[in-house]
Amino acid sequence: MTNSLDAVSVITTKRDGGELSDAQIDxxxxxxxxGVVADEQMSALAMAILLRGMTRRETARWTEAMIASGTRMxxxxxxxxxVDKHSTGGVGDKITxxxxxxxxxxxxxxxxxxxxGLGHTGGTLDKLESIPGWQADVSVPAMRxxxxxxxxxxxxxxxxxDLAPAxxxxxALRDVTGTVESIPLIASSIMSKKIAEGTAALVLDVKVGSGAFMKNRDDAHALATAMVELGRDAGVKTVALLTVMDTPLGRTAGNALEVxxxxxxxxxxxxxxxxxxxxxxxxxxxxQAGLTVDPADVLASGKAMDHWRAMVAAQGGDPDAALPVAKHSEVVRAPRSGVLTQLDAMGVGIAAWRLGAGRERQGEAVQAGAGxxxxxxxxxxxxxxxxxxxxxxxxxxxxxRAIDALDGAYKISDTDDVKQPDLILARID
Incomplete structure (x- = not known):
């Protein structure tokens, strides 16, 4: 029965703790x-996967099936x-x-x-769209x-x-059925798109902390390991860094501000x-790309800025244009003197979202200058x-509402012994 190719058999196989066969997954x-398997049936299967998990073989095959649902570049x-990079998302994460x-x-x-972006984590495309004229949609020939x-x-x-449409x-189903947290489904979701985009090598930035999707190091490590394995199984050279996301990255959170x-x-x-x-x-x-140049030297030379300007212009943007500025601003002041010992990424992210930098539902407009x-x-x-x-x-x-989100998000104390955590917690290959 475990090889039966009908929705109920697939659901019950996983519900009862069994392994799905390659044929069942495909x-x-x-x-x-x-559209042959109904949304409610796939939702039931997603819940079974959340509760029962998947083996490495199942997760790899599931990822392959996701890729096969569309085109592979x-x-x-x-x-x-x-070579490409993927971040699992955080507050102020403008690194791309x-x-x-x-x-x-x-x-x-x-x-x-x-x-x-969705919720408290910003989206790279939203940030770039604050540049006048910049377009997110690029044809494959233009991309090449x-x-x-x-x-x-x-x-x-x-x-x-047409890239991993499954x-x-x-x-969309996982988002409304309480099944987002499944590590095999997260890993296959991310990696199916990254593998389908045709890169030969991939570096993953897996965030861990209050402002990250993964709040604790063990879960982040498990996710990073699963994604590295999926990349390697698909022939993509893959490595992951675990990086801390308890405090926002940089000094801005918001689209034009981060640009x-x-x-x-x-x-x-x-x-x-x-x-x-x-x-x-x-x-x-x-x-991973097999190059030997030191990026610090390249950054200092100004060549990276030249490539930025050319990239922005090629997508219709004006790299010299003034960025949008919000119409209103308000200052939050220190309630006492001392040392700032905490600035919580989640609190700042929610506040920026409420100001208009993020969206609650897919398709909503964001404010370019908010943050x-x-x-x-x-x-x-x-x-x-x-x-x-x-x-x-x-x-x-x-x-x-934004100020409400910041209540308790920052702490000032008399201590002068604030240990700065390492930005990079681990490397997984």
Whole structure:
């Protein structure tokens, strides 16, 4: 019975703790994509997978079936090695913006298919769309031309509808049926799209902490390991870094605000944590691509900025245009003097979302200028009354709810012994 190719048999096999056969997995994913398996049946199977788990073989086959539901891109004919990066998402995580042109400037091709934000985590496409004229949709021929152009070498764009379409349908179900947390389903969702995009190598940035999807290190490690295994099984050179996300990255959270900060990094400045993580991921990507150049030298040379400007322009954006500024701002001041010992990523992320930087449902518009500037980070000495945060929005009625989200999100104490956690917790290969 375990090999029966009908929805109820597949569901009961997993419900009872059995392993799904390759034929069952291939059939159910294909049938779901074609509408033969109903949404309620796939929802039941997703819950069974959440509760019973999947073996490495099952997860690999499930990922292959997701890829097979659409088209698989191929960039093996490009004159430079391909490598991509994926982050599981966090607050202030603008790393893709300086990273893609930096790695392109090192000699790799970076096909970065990105998404939009949902909830407290920002979306790379939303950030870039704050640049006047910039377009997220790029045809495959145009994408190939950008990657092959030695002056560009990178593209950050939206994934086409024909890239792992089964995953898009399943994700929508998981979001409303309490099955998002399944590590095999998360891993296959991410990796099916990344493998389908045709990159030869992949570096994963798996966030762990209050502002991350994975709140504890064990779960983050399990997810990273599963994704590395999936990449390797599919012939994609894959490595993962576990990185901390208890405090927002950098000093901004919000679309145009984060673009401006990314440009600062490309110009040789920017916050130390953003620079550190950008260079750490760039070194991993360059190594996976088989290149020997040091990204720090390339960043200092200004070549990464040249590639950024060319990449933005190739997608219709004006790299010299002024970025949008929100119509209203409000300052949150330090209630006492001392040392800032905590700035909670989740609190800041929810506040930025409520200001208009994020969306509650897919398809909602976001405000380009909304978000939060952070004038102090944990370990900094602050004086009573000085600005801690500046909140930006076009809708001033949002300030009250945003400030509510910040209640308890920052702490100031008398201690001068604030231990800064390592940004990178582990490397998994």
């Amino acid at each position: 059939w159910v994913v294909d049938a779901f994509t074609r 191929n960039f093996t004919d490009l004159p430079r090695p391909t 913006l300086p990273l893609a042109p930096l790695v392109a400037a090192c000699g790799a091709a970076v096909p970065q298919l990105s998404g939009r 031309a950008m990657l092959a152009d030695p002056a560009i070498g990178a593209v950050i764009c939206a994934a086409g509808a 995953d898009k349908r399943l994700y 401006a900060e990314s440009v600062e990094v490309l110009a040789g400045g920017g916050p130390a944590d953003v620079v550190e993580l950008t260079l750490s991921l760039a070194r991993e990507m360059v190594a 939060i500037e952070m004038h102090a980070k944990p370990g900094d000495i602050v004086v009573e009354g000085q600005p801690l945060l500046t909140l930006h929005t076009d809708t001033p009625a949002a300030f009250e």
